Amino acid sequence: VEADLTLLKTLRLKGMADMALLERALRTGAADATARLEAAVKAGYVRVLPRGATLTSMGRAALSGLESAERTRSDLSAMKRVYERFTGVNVSFKALMKDWQVRSVNGSEVPNDHLDAAYDASVVARLTEVHANLTPILKDAATLASRLTVYVARLSDALVAVQGGERTMLASPSRDSYHTVWFELHQELIELCGRSRAVEAVAGRAE
Amino acid sequence: MIGYIFDSDHPHAAYDRGLADLLGGKGASLAVMSAKLGLSVPPAFTLSIEAFHRWRREGDLAFVHGEIDAAVARLETRLHRKFGGEARPLVVSIRSGAPASMPGMMDTILDLGLNRVTAAALAREFGDQVADSAWIRFRASFAQIVGVAAPEDPRDQLNAAVVAVFSSCDSPRAIAYRKRAGLSDEMGTAATVQSMVFGTAPGFSGTGVAFTRDPSNGDSHPVGDWLPNAQGEDVVSGSHRSLPLPVLATQSPAVWHELERAFRTLEAWFQDMCDVEFTVEAGKLWILQCRVGKRSPLARIRVAVDLAEDPRFHLTREDALRGVSVEDLRAALGGDRAGVAALPIAVGLGASPGIAAGKASFTSEAAMAYADAGEPTILIRRETAPEDIPGMAAAGGILTATGGLVSHAAIVAREWCKPAVVGVETLDVAEDRARIGPIDIQPGDVVTIDGTTGRVFLGTVEAVAATSDGKVERFIGWAREISGLSEEGNSCAVLARAHANLVTMAQSREYRN
Numbered sequence: 238v239e240a241d242l243t244l245l246k247t248l249r250l251k252g253m254a255d256m257a258l259l260e261r262a263l264r265t266g267a268a269d270a271t272a273r274l275e276a277a278v279k280a281g282y283v284r285v286l287p288r289g290a291t292l293t294s295m296g297r298a299a300l301s302g303l304e305s306a307e308r309t310r311s312d313l314s315a316m317k318r319v320y321e322r323f324t325g326v327n328v329s330f331k332a333l334m335k336d337w338q339v340r341s342v343n344g345s346e347v348p349n350d351h352l353d354a355a356y357d358a359s360v361v362a363r364l365t366e367v368h369a370n371l372t373p374i375l376k377d378a379a380t381l382a383s384r385l386t387v388y389v390a391r392l393s394d395a396l397v398a399v400q401g402g403e404r405t406m407l408a409s410p411s412r413d414s415y416h417t418v419w420f421e422l423h424q425e426l427i428e429l430c431g432r433s434r435a436v437e438a439v440a441g442r443a444e
Numbered sequence: 445m446i447g448y449i450f451d452s453d454h455p456h457a458a459y460d461r462g463l464a465d466l467l468g469g470k471g472a473s474l475a476v477m478s479a480k481l482g483l484s485v486p487p488a489f490t491l492s493i494e495a496f497h498r499w500r501r502e503g504d505l506a507f508v509h510g511e512i513d514a515a516v517a518r519l520e521t522r523l524h525r526k527f528g529g530e531a532r533p534l535v536v537s538i539r540s541g542a543p544a545s546m547p548g549m550m551d552t553i554l555d556l557g558l559n560r561v562t563a564a565a566l567a568r569e570f571g572d573q574v575a576d577s578a579w580i581r582f583r584a585s586f587a588q589i590v591g592v593a594a595p596e597d598p599r600d601q602l603n604a605a606v607v608a609v610f611s612s613c614d615s616p617r618a619i620a621y622r623k624r625a626g627l628s629d630e631m632g633t634a635a636t637v638q639s640m641v642f643g644t645a646p647g648f649s650g651t652g653v654a655f656t657r658d659p660s661n662g663d664s665h666p667v668g669d670w671l672p673n674a675q676g677e678d679v680v681s682g683s684h685r686s687l688p689l690p691v692l693a694t695q696s697p698a699v700w701h702e703l704e705r706a707f708r709t710l711e712a713w714f715q716d717m718c719d720v721e722f723t724v725e726a727g728k729l730w731i732l733q734c735r736v737g738k739r740s741p742l743a744r745i746r747v748a749v750d751l752a753e754d755p756r757f758h759l760t761r762e763d764a765l766r767g768v769s770v771e772d773l774r775a776a777l778g779g780d781r782a783g784v785a786a787l788p789i790a791v792g793l794g795a796s797p798g799i800a801a802g803k804a805s806f807t808s809e810a811a812m813a814y815a816d817a818g819e820p821t822i823l824i825r826r827e828t829a830p831e832d833i834p835g836m837a838a839a840g841g842i843l844t845a846t847g848g849l850v851s852h853a854a855i856v857a858r859e860w861c862k863p864a865v866v867g868v869e870t871l872d873v874a875e876d877r878a879r880i881g882p883i884d885i886q887p888g889d890v891v892t893i894d895g896t897t898g899r900v901f902l903g904t905v906e907a908v909a910a911t912s913d914g915k916v917e918r919f920i921g922w923a924r925e926i927s928g929l930s931e932e933g934n935s936c937a938v939l940a941r942a943h944a945n946l947v948t949m950a951q952s953r954e955y956r957n
Contacts, residue, residue: 249831250829250830250831251830251831251833251834252808252830252831252832252833252834252835253808253834288812288834289834331850331851331855332850334850334855335849335850335854335855338855338858338859339858347774347936348774348858348861348936348937349937350770350936350937350940351937351941352937352940352941352944404929405929408855408859409859410833410836410837410856410859410860411833411837416852416855416856416859417830417833420830420852420856421830423852424829424830
């Protein structure tokens with residue numbers, strides 16, 4: 238049986254995921270997600286712990302092989318150009334995330350209490366703009382690695398939820414929030430370029 | 445017939461706000477402790493606020509002289525002492541007490557009743573030193589407060605002191621204060637006369653101050669100072685070396701047992717943590733004073749949670765939420781700085797405020813294993829990837845070598861209100877260990893991080909890591925329930941929303957009624 242790149246990669250990116258989280262990331266329906274998870278468990282790539290499913294060392298090794306095969310198939314220099322464009326949008330995204338969480342009041346930084354609706358709306362407006370800037374970059378990335386298509390839907394859903402007033406869909410680390418998806422997409426792009434986050438971090442781009 | 449004087453153990457129909465309008469704050473507090481709660485309080489009597497008004501109208505105390513004589517006689521009988529006596533003299537204090545706090549009123553006169561004869565008697569009973577210091581204290585305070593040298597006759601001393609109390613209600617300072625505070629000039633004051641007890645008496649004696657719970661962190665055990673062979677003023681003046689309160693428990697288990705019972709009684713009455721002054725005279729415990737105790741923001745949260753969960757208190761979770769301000773929560777989570785005495789081993793960027801201490805873990809798996817075992821842990825990573833999120837969820841704090849204030853790690857940590865220090869350039873992280881200069885950090889070594897200042901310490905720093913405290917977590921959980929906000933989001937914002945919802949709920953209840 239061919240190992241399931243998308244499933245293994247999703248689990249690696251999340252570290253650990255319960256069924257609900259996995260379903261939302263794969264977006265192929267509950268039955269499909271369950272069947273694929275079961276197959277991966279059977280193959281010895283994944284084990285299911287009380288907190289959720291996680292890769293075994295065999296699963297990690299299998300994934301690593303699939304990843305280098307994927308990189309060989311794709312246009313590496315085109316992917317690197319896509320990544321450069323992404324890092325530009327990333328800076329604006331990170332800045333708006335900080336402004337969402339922290340406000341400067343009389344010179345000192347305090348947690349945003351989210352009681353100022355106009356302020357929050359201005360941050361959401363910036364998010365809409367960032368999303369618009371990301372969309373063509375993400376489309377180009379998806380033509381280079383079709384797996385990435387799912388990020389379009391995941392990000393749009395999170396954006397719609399935030400615009401609809403569901404505030405935790407902007408940053409909640411335990412939901413498929415805009416930041417959670419962005420963080421994973423960022424990691425995908427780094428790895429598709431054959432780089433490591435450690436190197437990117439030192440170069441100041443992993444931020 | 446209702447007179448102008450009430451003994452401290454006189455039973456009242458109700459022990460509410462109205463009692464302070466009759467007896468003043470001090471007199472009402474003594475009546476509660478003595479008549480209502482049955483605590484051992486030095487016997488006292490209070491000249492009511494009515495007495496003040498009649499004195500002001502008539503310019504004379506003659507109308508109440510008979511009642512004062514009778515009240516003094518009752519003290520004498522109860523204590524087997526004699527006012528002005530040549531043996532076992534009765535010695536009293538006298539204090540003002542308005543229905544509302546009023547700075548500018550006169551200070552306390554202590555040891556009233558002393559003269560050449562009674563001071564000598566006191567010296568025979570308690571020793572020269574006790575008598576000498578009481579004598580000096582009395583003459584100085586009387587001369588300063590009443591404005592004349594103390595007369596020889598104790599009964600004349602008492603009259604002059606009562607007049608001084610009443611007069612101080614119309615002192616320029618008191619009038620100015622009432623004007624500023626919008627209080628009526630007709631408010632008046634009471635005067636309370638209380639028998640003195642001596643923490644310097646022969647035998648097992650001393651004085652102390654205690655909080656029924658720890659005011660620094662809210663731990664539910666009493667803390668305070670115990671001064672063997674000392675008088676109340678010594679506590680404040682710091683002239684005696686004080687011992688920690690538990691010493692009293694070993695020196696006299698019987699006194700300690702009675703004191704603990706008094707703590708429980710007082711907490712049940714005040715429905716709050718208390719600040720209690722007491723004296724032991726020759727093995728007998730006397731409760732002198734009790735107030736609701738001042739406390740730190742962290743203690744405010746933890747005490748509120750304890751009281752809401754304790755069936756002896758009729759406080760609800762909503763009461764707990766109402767009693768804690770957003771500023772308190774912010775201070776408890778982030779305002780406290782890790783102890784200045786400890787030297788940090790490294791300094792990075794404080795990315796998410798608060799202090800956290802725990803065993804070092806270098807992988808998500810290790811962090812989750814500590815969390816499953818109920819042990820606090822700090823997740824240490826060179827940089828964080830999305831796959832570290834489960835480990836960050838399990839950890840009490842996050843420490844990274846790279847990254848800035850807008851890094852993904854910082855965003856996640858802030859979202860969870862977990863302390864985080866990022867960008868510690870001197871931190872060298874390997875697979876299962878880390879190094880900071882010459883210092884090796886192995887898995888399980890205890891590390892403390894201060895996400896406010898960015899400092900990193902080896903070991904536990906003398907500060908409570910509020911963010912990994914179960915009581916604080918429960919408090920935030922209650923706030924989430926009332927706020928209607930889901931499992932995530934900034935704790936301070938959640939509390940602010942909970943407060944707003946509580947107001948709305950109260951208004952709609954009022955509307956329905």
